[in-house]
Amino acid sequence: METPYIIDDRDGGRFKVARETFTSQEVFEKERDLIFQNCWLYLGHESELKEASAFVARTVADQNILFVRGRDNVIRALFNVCPHRGSTVCREKRGKAKTFQCMYHGWVFKNTGELAHLSGENAYSKDFKEGDESNLRPVPRLEQYAGFYFICFNKDVEPLEDYLAGSKEYLDVVSAQSAQGMEIIGGTQEYSIQANWKLLVENSVDGYHAESTHATYLDYLMNTNGGLTATRLAGKGYDLGNGHAVIEYSAPWGRPVAQWIPMWGEDGKKEINQVYDELVGRVGAETAEKIATKNRNMIIFPNLVVNDIMAITVRTFYPTSPNSMMVNGFAMGVVGESDWRREYRLSNFLEFIGPGGFATPDDVEALEQCQNGFKSAANAPWNDISKGMKAAVPSFDDELQMRAFWREWNRRVSEFEEK
Amino acid sequence: MASESDLQEMFQYFRIQKLLNEEAKCLDDWRLQDWLSLYTEDASYYVPPTDIAAAEADPTKHLYYIADNRGRMEERVTRLEKKTCHAEFPRSKVQHVVSNIVVNDSLENGRLSVSASFVIYRSKNGSTDMFMGSYLYELANIEGQLRICKKMCSLALDGLRPQAKISIIL
Numbered sequence: 001m002e003t004p005y006i007i008d009d010r011d012g013g014r015f016k017v018a019r020e021t022f023t024s025q026e027v028f029e030k031e032r033d034l035i036f037q038n039c040w041l042y043l044g045h046e047s048e049l050k051e052a053s054a055f056v057a058r059t060v061a062d063q064n065i066l067f068v069r070g071r072d073n074v075i076r077a078l079f080n081v082c083p084h085r086g087s088t089v090c091r092e093k094r095g096k097a098k099t100f101q102c103m104y105h106g107w108v109f110k111n112t113g114e115l116a117h118l119s120g121e122n123a124y125s126k127d128f129k130e131g132d133e134s135n136l137r138p139v140p141r142l143e144q145y146a147g148f149y150f151i152c153f154n155k156d157v158e159p160l161e162d163y164l165a166g167s168k169e170y171l172d173v174v175s176a177q178s179a180q181g182m183e184i185i186g187g188t189q190e191y192s193i194q195a196n197w198k199l200l201v202e203n204s205v206d207g208y209h210a211e212s213t214h215a216t217y218l219d220y221l222m223n224t225n226g227g228l229t230a231t232r233l234a235g236k237g238y239d240l241g242n243g244h245a246v247i248e249y250s251a252p253w254g255r256p257v258a259q260w261i262p263m264w265g266e267d268g269k270k271e272i273n274q275v276y277d278e279l280v281g282r283v284g285a286e287t288a289e290k291i292a293t294k295n296r297n298m299i300i301f302p303n304l305v306v307n308d309i310m311a312i313t314v315r316t317f318y319p320t321s322p323n324s325m326m327v328n329g330f331a332m333g334v335v336g337e338s339d340w341r342r343e344y345r346l347s348n349f350l351e352f353i354g355p356g357g358f359a360t361p362d363d364v365e366a367l368e369q370c371q372n373g374f375k376s377a378a379n380a381p382w383n384d385i386s387k388g389m390k391a392a393v394p395s396f397d398d399e400l401q402m403r404a405f406w407r408e409w410n411r412r413v414s415e416f417e418e419k
Numbered sequence: 420m421a422s423e424s425d426l427q428e429m430f431q432y433f434r435i436q437k438l439l440n441e442e443a444k445c446l447d448d449w450r451l452q453d454w455l456s457l458y459t460e461d462a463s464y465y466v467p468p469t470d471i472a473a474a475e476a477d478p479t480k481h482l483y484y485i486a487d488n489r490g491r492m493e494e495r496v497t498r499l500e501k502k503t504c505h506a507e508f509p510r511s512k513v514q515h516v517v518s519n520i521v522v523n524d525s526l527e528n529g530r531l532s533v534s535a536s537f538v539i540y541r542s543k544n545g546s547t548d549m550f551m552g553s554y555l556y557e558l559a560n561i562e563g564q565l566r567i568c569k570k571m572c573s574l575a576l577d578g579l580r581p582q583a584k585i586s587i588i589l
Contacts (some may be wrong), residue, residue, distance in 0.1 A: 093470055187468035187482035190578030194546075215503040220494050294515045328578070331482040347486065356485035357464055360499055361506035361584035368544070368583075 002024065003381065006410045008403075013389040020376035022196035022370075028322040030413050035302050036061040038412070039148040040143075040163050042304040042316045043067050043077055047147065047183035047335070048094075050389050053111055056094045059326070060151065061303075064088050065139060068150065070112040071098055075363040077112045077139040077151045089136065100136075109136050114409045146171040147182065148314075166240030167300050173291060174308055176283055177257045178334040183344070184314065189354045195367035196374075197303065197317055197325040200206040201405055203232075203363050204305040204315065205297045207237070207247045207397035208387060213366055215357045217352055218294035221252055226261045233394035235294065236413035237388070243408025245303030251295050253310040253352070257334070264344060271340055299401065300410050310347035323371050329354055421444060428522075435533055435558065436520055438565050440546045444530035446588050453495040454588065458567045465571040473555075473573040484574075484585055495588070499584060504512070506586035511543035513587050517554070530568055531558040543588050548582040550589055551575050 001024060007016040019026050041060050056067045057080055064080040066089070070103045073395060082089050082102040090107065099116055101108045108117035113136035118129055140155035145168060150160055161168065175182060193200065203209070210233060211218065235249020254261035258275040260268060269303050276366035281286035296308045305315040314334040317325045331349050333342055352359040373380075385406070388398020421429070437558070439455065445454040458464075466485040467476035478486040487495060498504050516538045523532035532555070539550040557569040574589040 037473060070481060185482050186471060186480065187476070188470045188481065189484065190469055190580065191579040191583045192578075193583045194581060213505065216498040216501050219501070219503075223494065223497070224490070231493075324581070339479065346478065346482060350483060350486055351491070355579050355583060356483075357586040358495070360587040362504070364583045365506040365586075372544075 005413065006406050007382075008407065008410075010389070013386055015386045015389055015406070016382040016384055017397070017406055018366060019374045019381055019383055022198060022374050023322050023377055025322055027413070028319060030317065031063070034074040034412050035409070036153075036318065038152070038157065039195060039302050040141075040152050040156045040157065041302075042300070042314075043142070043149045043151045045147055045182075045314070045330075045332070046075065046144065046149065047181070049075055051096065053096045053098050054094075055090065055091045055097060057092060057109065058328075061151075061153075062128070062320065065089055065151065066100070066136070069296050071110065072112060074112070074416060075142070075144075075149065076113060077142040077149070078136040081137070082107060083115075083134050083137060089326065092274040094252075115136060123270055132140060139301045146175045158251050159267050162299065163242060164245060165242045166238070167242075167244040167246070167298060169248050170240070170296055170298050173296065173307065174306060174332070176287070176291060177279075178242075178337070179278075179282060180335040180337075182312075182332050184336045185331040185333050185342075186329070190326075191327050191329075191355050192320070192324060193317075193327060193364055193367055194324050195364075195371040196323055197319040198405075198409070199262075199367040199370055200317055200325060201303070202303075202309065202326065202385075202402045203297055205237075205245055205299050205401040205405075206399075207233070207235070207395070208399065209363075209366070210397075214352075214359045215419065216362070218252075220351065221261075225252075231259070231293075233397070237394040237396050237398055239398040239400060240298075243405050245301060245404040246296055246298040247401055248294050248296050249396035250293060251309070254344075254348060255292065255295070255310060256337075256341055264283055268344065272408075273339065275341070285414050297401075299405060301405060303356060307353075310352050313353050420522070431531075432520070432522060434565050435522065435531070437478075438558070439517050439520065439533075439535060439554075439556075442567070443517050446515055447513050449499075449510055449513075450589070451499055455493060458489065458492065459561060462492060462567060463487060463569050464492050464588075467527060467571065467573055469574055469576055469578050473571075475480070477554055484579075485572075498579075499573070499588075504586075506584060509542045511587060513542075514540045520551075526557065529559070532556070533558055540589060541582075550582065550585070552578060552589075 003018055004022050005018050044067045052073050058065050066078045066080040069075050072317040074319040080089050084107055085322055087104040090100045099108050106119040116119045141152040143160035226335045231250050233251050237247045239245050247385045256274045278348045294411045304322045307313045308345050314330045314332055319325050333345050354360050385399040385402045394400040442457050464487040496587050502508050517535050519536035521534045526532050535554045541548045552574040555571040559568050
């Protein structure tokens with residue numbers, strides 16, 4: 001690209017992003033090599049591997065990864081690629097397995113990655129099986145924080161906890177919702193969007209678009225609750241360092257932890273009060289109020305979204321080309337919560353989030369329309385994300401979150417050019 | 420010669436086919452209030468996840484794409500009728516094709532269980548998305564009319580790629 005990727009004019013209060021960063025094949029390749037190869041990327045949650053020999057086969061940044069709790073109870077991330085000739089070894093999405101057999105030449109691996117059976121072993125040299133080279137290759141780094149497992153393809157990356165910076169505190173807020181722990185609920189929303197992946201980053205922490213993009217959702221809340229509750233959309237945005245950012249705000253929708261709405265009736269009120277009281281007893285009134293009544297949309301650079309809103313969604317995505325991305329969306333709930341609360345959590349999730357919700361389809365439309373608009377990038381070259389740039393305390397509906405992301409993005413992608 | 424029971428079975432099949440075709444026509448024509456009128460007061464409409472077997476999926480335990488009770492079905496229609504339903508404004512062109520109707524054994528509650536196959540085309544913004552899969556209906560006779568109590572749409576898709584969204588009614 002001949003122009004800069006971003007214009008960050010702090011004195012003038014202007015922040016521009018070149019639209020070509022959403023369309024260029026060159027930028028897409030730089031992102032692949034400099035961002036997705038070097039950053040910590042979300043792989044999965046520990047609750048997805050409850051028992052020994054449980055596995056989940058997942059694609060992360062276009063690479064097939066086996067997330068597996070071995071027979072030795074150790075959680076590993078292995079490249080789901082046969083060391084022999086490169087075929088994908090495990091072709092099921094999840095399950096339990098003590099071994100994995102490659103379909104191509106029948107090599108069998110223990111669920112620790114070790115080669116267990118080599119067909120035609122006599123034709124190989126004696127020590128062939130012994131070395132690491134014939135085992136499933138582990139991803140260079142795997143670390144976890146609060147049950148969230150991340151991988152990195154670069155073995156020299158900083159420790160996960162350093163990388164997560166201020167976002168750790170907000171992962172803790174999610175974990176603190178329950179003494180029993182949190183879990184991913186079965187059923188994945190698997191979809192793709194015909195738009196650049198960074199549009200979904202921006203959209204996931206955008207407090208500015210709610211009233212126009214999600215007008216029908218806000219109408220729905222009003223219809224179903226006999227007028228909006230007194231709670232209005234209001235809050236702040238925070239830069240959490242290293243490209244991570246969060247908005248924290250109050251909102252009129254119900255929260256399973258723990259904001260009651262009239263639609264939930266008197267039984268729901270009792271349940272929600274109990275949840276609230278338990279929180280106060282465990283973490284104190286101030287923290288309980290924050291956990292229960294504040295919503296948080298967080299981006300962990302580059303591609304993990306943890307939105308604790310009318311339900312908790314964990315969403316990760318990666319580009320498949322400059323103008324398309326793969327998305328996986330999960331719901332997170334409290335381990336051992338009551339049937340009522342689980343059902344309403346899921347119901348609350350679906351009213352807004354996901355391909356069939358009352359809101360996400362309109363986000364998808366917006367993202368695809370932006371991508372469409374970027375076809376004019378040569379003639380209409382700049383996006384603007386200046387909102388609230390001069391504000392002493394940025395509001396949740398300012399664009400601080402996007403600027404935090406883009407500054408880190410720019411730092412990482414430009415590094416290449418400086419060398 | 421067809422027996423009395425054969426004739427009854429044919430007549431029932433005809434009524435079911437007529438109802439399913441009518442539903443498809445309502446949806447293709449965007450007559451959504453008419454679509455709602457084909458459903459009972461306690462109706463529900465589901466689209467289960469694509470990574471859990473249909474027989475195991477449970478909307479109270481798993482994350483679905485859609486799990487609407489009657490109230491939310493009405494709200495869905497209300498939303499789809501607004502210009503601010505951006506995903507469907509301007510409205511997409513929709514074509515439902517319903518086939519392979521099979522009448523299953525009657526349910527314990529006296530309702531009919533009916534399966535069918537669907538292919539749905541949705542065209543907008545210069546591209547066409549396809550949704551395919553099978554319907555599982557529960558039908559009931561309400562005051563002489565056959566009505567839908569429950570509709571489950573199991574997608575024969577490995578995720579919503581590239582469809583991204585289910586902004587129409589399947």
